Amino acid sequence: MKQRSVAVVGAAETTRLGKIPELSVIGLHADAALNALADAGLKPANIDGVATAGESPTAIAHYLGITPTWVDGTQVGGCSFMLHVRHAAAAINEGLCKTVLITHGESGRSRVGGGSGFGARGGASLMGQFEAPFGVTSPPTMFTIPALRYMKTYGVTEEDLAMVAVIQREWAAKNPRASYREPITVDDVLNSPMIAWPFRMLMCCLVTDGGGALILTSAEHARDFPTRPVYILGTGESVETPMVSQMEDFTTSKAFRVSGKKAFDEAGIGHADVDHLMIYDAFAHLPLYGLEDLGFCKPGEAATFIRERNTAEGGRLPLNTNGGGLSYMHSGMYGMYALQESVRQMRGIAPAQITDAKIAVSHGVGGMFGASGTIIFTNEA
Amino acid sequence: MDRVLPQPTPETQHFWEGCKAGELRLQRCTLCRHSYFPPRPFCPACGSRSVEVYAASGRATLYSYVINHRPRPDMGKEPHSIAVVTLEEGPRMMTNIVGCPQTPEALQLDMPVVVSFEMFGDIALPLFMPAEG
Numbered sequence: 001m002k003q004r005s006v007a008v009v010g011a012a013e014t015t016r017l018g019k020i021p022e023l024s025v026i027g028l029h030a031d032a033a034l035n036a037l038a039d040a041g042l043k044p045a046n047i048d049g050v051a052t053a054g055e056s057p058t059a060i061a062h063y064l065g066i067t068p069t070w071v072d073g074t075q076v077g078g079c080s081f082m083l084h085v086r087h088a089a090a091a092i093n094e095g096l097c098k099t100v101l102i103t104h105g106e107s108g109r110s111r112v113g114g115g116s117g118f119g120a121r122g123g124a125s126l127m128g129q130f131e132a133p134f135g136v137t138s139p140p141t142m143f144t145i146p147a148l149r150y151m152k153t154y155g156v157t158e159e160d161l162a163m164v165a166v167i168q169r170e171w172a173a174k175n176p177r178a179s180y181r182e183p184i185t186v187d188d189v190l191n192s193p194m195i196a197w198p199f200r201m202l203m204c205c206l207v208t209d210g211g212g213a214l215i216l217t218s219a220e221h222a223r224d225f226p227t228r229p230v231y232i233l234g235t236g237e238s239v240e241t242p243m244v245s246q247m248e249d250f251t252t253s254k255a256f257r258v259s260g261k262k263a264f265d266e267a268g269i270g271h272a273d274v275d276h277l278m279i280y281d282a283f284a285h286l287p288l289y290g291l292e293d294l295g296f297c298k299p300g301e302a303a304t305f306i307r308e309r310n311t312a313e314g315g316r317l318p319l320n321t322n323g324g325g326l327s328y329m330h331s332g333m334y335g336m337y338a339l340q341e342s343v344r345q346m347r348g349i350a351p352a353q354i355t356d357a358k359i360a361v362s363h364g365v366g367g368m369f370g371a372s373g374t375i376i377f378t379n380e381a
Numbered sequence: 382m383d384r385v386l387p388q389p390t391p392e393t394q395h396f397w398e399g400c401k402a403g404e405l406r407l408q409r410c411t412l413c414r415h416s417y418f419p420p421r422p423f424c425p426a427c428g429s430r431s432v433e434v435y436a437a438s439g440r441a442t443l444y445s446y447v448i449n450h451r452p453r454p455d456m457g458k459e460p461h462s463i464a465v466v467t468l469e470e471g472p473r474m475m476t477n478i479v480g481c482p483q484t485p486e487a488l489q490l491d492m493p494v495v496v497s498f499e500m501f502g503d504i505a506l507p508l509f510m511p512a513e514g
Contacts (some may be wrong), residue, residue: 021391022391023391023392023408025393027390027391027421030421030423034423034428034430036430043427043428043429044425044428045427064425064428065424065425065426065427066430066508078443087500112391113390122386123386123387123388124388124389126386128387128388129387129388129389129390129393129419130387130418130419130474130475131475131502133385133386133387133501133506134477135453135461135463135477136453136463137449137451140451141447141449141463144447144461145447145464145465147445147447147476148445148490149445149490152490193450194460195448195450196448196449196450196463197447198447198485199447243419243475245465245474245475246419246473250444255488
């Protein structure tokens, strides 16, 4: 920690303490947050970092109307907020964000509203009240909802969605560890069982078991290790909303755009510099949104870009070369596997290795377009 | 199996009471006039706590949807829509489109729809149906 480099400029508790039956847990977070903002003379729009425990930082940011470039949901119990202060200081010093809001709220006595940490769909959470009653179940009935608006806006067809799965299967065929390697056609995809129209089974990710781990150290120290170091060139993150129905625009992800731009700005590279790309593909529309929101394609042009084989073997932007969540594996939080493939490509050891690849972008999604993280790697010191 | 239902909180009580009274209640900021949903006691556009509840028209257009072919046990056995509509006042909300076939042909994006409250136990859910003419 750099001494005296970061200061507290706003601090407040909830308007009342004791018994507050008129506010739910997220309401207590918000009440304290609005008081701290008033104490600092700030508006929610002035905040670009959010840390919280109990609630998800995505829920807090969206509830307050904040578009962050840094969040921290570290939950280790009662001291979580001390850790948030420390992590926030590091983030501010590193330029990931400028002004951090750390919130807490608990209805310990009145028990109103319960917690709604990541993915919570309890009846009193916002998702529980305003999405669950309409029959949403798992991601295939939530993540998919924006797609039809995107398809109508840009004239994207079911065949286009199918082509995403077809080309990723081509990559998977080259990967001995991929779950599915048999070639498929657009017709195979369009004849696979209907899950949630317009999504067929082969447009949805696998459900498998697995895990992954990464070890990081300083660039200086990295030279002492037996493997080729893979350096971090740029990073980005953002969150939009825990409720897919409340996305600002169903044809584009704000979290993707904010996260991607921050990572490219930090890395100081252009799109033409990217040799290899991973876009978390829980469903076939994700690579389309990713290509456009990261700036590789103009809005509405990603389906054509894929159909013309730019992301396939021999194309100028190899994408999801492990086969992706659609064909490689997907255990539930696939971001780790996207990172693993980026690292393999940068080390030069991937089954479908891109020759002389020097810069790799790994772009992930969390929740249903709820959150996003982007990591840009290079193998050049 | 009983329908999965919301548990209103103090901040959302007015909305669910409105549904029971046949009224779709939104909130707006008295300073910046922003209308918003879901309910909360402050404006997410400017942070002001000066907000009011008002009755929306109940008119909306179909923004996007899926037709779920694997319905949750409480939703019956037939494929059904899970939709998001854009209210005339601006905010969007999730719902089901009812009163028409649950097919891509019958469910056209941008079609006008109107709210239709349906009671489930003690809760009225705001569903939407195609607007007349």
